Every structure is written in structure tokens, then in C-alpha cells.
Amino acid sequence: MTVAVLCAALGDPTRAAMVERLSRGPASISELAAPHAMTLTAARKHVGVLVDAGWVERRKRGRVVTCRLRPEPFGELEGWLTDRRAFWTSALGRLGAVLDEEQP
């Protein structure tokens, strides 16, 4: 997944809260819906966006759908942020060196 796709899925307060909830363990759709005063249909749609982006996987046992986090997106997004930050820190370092050279 691209960073934009991963972030677009998290870029909604309800979905970010669902990922927070799932980080404490698997949950059913109705457990995910409960804190948000939303319909199950609305909760299913949000979960669908998280599934499509790779954050969540669904498993059905009987009539209950259990959702859990997938590990991959955490690594992907953390890696992207770390790499960008490293680039940027070294770019700042080079800028600092140039400014130092320009001083009398």
C-alpha cells in the first residue's frame, strides 16, 4: 500500500479511534460501533475502508465478524516517516554547514 492510501484510511477520527480500539485486541463490528453512536451499517463501511487499506482483517465465525489489526501497515508507515525524517534531518545538517561556511 502507498503511504497516501494508508493515511487516507486513518484520516478520519472514527477510523483512527477504531484502530486505537483494535490495538487493545480483536473486536466485533458492534463493539467497534458502540463508542461512536453509529449504525452497524456505518461501522461496517468504516471497517471496510480499513480492510481495503490493509490495516484490518475480518474473520467470520458463525454470525459474528471479528476484526483485528494487521502488522504490515505499522511497519510501512513507520518506515516511511523514519526515512523522510532522516532525509530531512540530514538536509538541515547540510544547510547548517553551508550557513556556517558563509559566516565570517
Next chain:
Amino acid sequence: MTVAVLCAALGDPTRAAMVERLSRGPASISELAAPHAMTLTAARKHVGVLVDAGWVERRKRGRVVTCRLRPEPFGELEGWLTDRRAFWTSALGRLGAVLDEEQP
């Protein structure tokens, strides 16, 4: 900023690419627009979203607006991901322990 606000700003391929570009050093609006075949007006709007979310700061020198990354969002988002991943790993650990206990 909340994670949802930070992610909503990155949740667009053009804006994610602009942050990638800025991680290699400061750039003007026209430099940011160049790889995307977009108008300066469209580029300014994307930059405005990144500024509002805290990813980018703008500085004006004469007629040129220079954009650069701000460090804070990297720390915020990395911290959130690390904490969620830690929660989730320990939740998995607890689940594993429960499963082990249930085995004969």
C-alpha cells in the same frame, strides 16, 4: 494535532509526494508543483492543507514563498504508531498465553 488530521493531510498522493520532496530540503511552491503538472493555484491549496495540519511552514522572501517541513508531526505520528503497535503486540502476547493455557 490529532492523528486523523495529520493522516488526512498525507492521505492524498500529491501531498504525500510534496512531503517526500520537502524531506530533501526546502522548496518554492513552483518547485513543488513542477512534478505534478498542476497549476500554482492547485499547488498552493495542497500546501495550505499541509500547513493547516502542521506538516509544513511557509516563509515569504520578496515574491517567493519557501516551504519547509516541521519536525513535530513526524514525532507525533511515529509515537502514535509505536504506542498502538506496542499495545497490539502485548494484546497478541496475552492472547497467545490464554491459548497456551487452554491447550491440554
